[in-house]
Amino acid sequence: MFIYIGLIFVIAVSAVHGAVYDDAYYWSRYGYYVHPLSRAIVAAQSSDPCSPNPCGTNTQCNVVGNRPVCSCLSGYWGDPLRYCQRGECSGSEDCPHSKVCRDYRCVDPCVGQCGNNADCNVRNHIPVCSCPAQYTGDPLISCRRIDPQELCNQSPCGSNTRCDVINGVPTCSCLPGYVGAPLSGCRHECESDYECSSSQSCQNFRCTSVCSTGVCASTAICEVRNHRAVCSCPQGYLGDPYVSCRAECDSNRDCPTEKPACIGQRCTNPCNGVCGINAKCEVRGITPICSCPRDMTGDPFVRCRPFDKYDLCNPNPCGENAKCQPGFDNTGKERPVCTCLPGFVGNALSYCRRGECTSESECRYDQTCYNYECKPVCSTLQCGERANCNARNHIATCSCPPGYTGDALSRCYPVPDALIAGNRRGRVYYNKK
Structure with missing residues (x-):
């Protein structure tokens, strides 16, 4: 319509x-x-x-x-x-610090504010644009990635230096032959020897060790005196120290009898001052071997002396927990005798262990303490023929069995027509009449 x-x-x-x-x-x-x-x-x-x-x-x-x-x-x-x-706000103060009030609404103030690749951070409701690390440019328009070499285009370094970008950071260093603070400027390390340490000299404006320049022969000794190298051959070497030093020997065959060993390319006698008084020394290869003569004993590196009987037990040839005493063998020749210490039993030549007992009270009633060991008392008593051995209170007794009589220590024999009756004291044997 x-x-x-x-x-x-x-x-x-x-x-x-x-x-x-x-x-x-x-x-x-x-x-x-x-x-x-x-x-x-x-x-x-x-x-x-x-x-x-x-x-x-x-x-x-x-x-x-x-x-x-x-x-x-x-x-x-x-x-x-x-x-x-x-609206949710009437001013920015009604919003969080990261927001701004626009048209009565709390909104992000960074929207559309910064250029390409730029970072935006809000500080008290105000957007702040900046280029990120490794970037440069106008953060309100555009940021671009930095060419690392650009960091050194306007060199932050002083004179006589070089600038290198290391891990994205411009780094300054002195040129070779220069020393100093690379940020302010570098100078020659030296102009004269006196600017160097006593062991160095100034060469090409650098302090150099005088002994590292090859002035001396490779086998020579180099000493520094007043910033100059002084060469000498080592002791036992011959030759011109500025040209070559040769060794006194290369093997034992090059050495005389009085100095039979070639040690450190020098002929020496390794026995000099090595062995003790009365000791003898033999050289094996280049090693001195000290020993006491056959009829002597002692420490060959200190002193050798004639044998006596107490030397038989020094050093102790016996086992653990055993003692040594001078003695004689079956031929009458002196020899060390080993015995276990009191309270110990075992093989005195190898090891003695602590015994079971020192008295019979430490053993069972039917045992006795023999040689520091608990042994059945009947093992120490030999009863007679057909006799029985009885143990009581660590004592062994021999008795004839029922129906037998005689000396229980020698022999028991049957009782003719024996009658056995019992009483309070035990069995009593009667003969028939």
């Missing part, structure tokens, strides 16, 4: 999806609006662009250039033609 009112057309659409609505769309020189048909007709006839109000909820309408302009009320935001909602 079309309605014409003056210079304004009102278009009412009354059928949508089979339903009838009273809404109307109308256009005027002020704009294009949607209202109920009755309101649309009133609006079309009105000469005030803001009457009726074409704006949404929580808005205000202002006429600008004969046109209605809708805007949200102060403290509100949204679509002023439809609905404005209360």
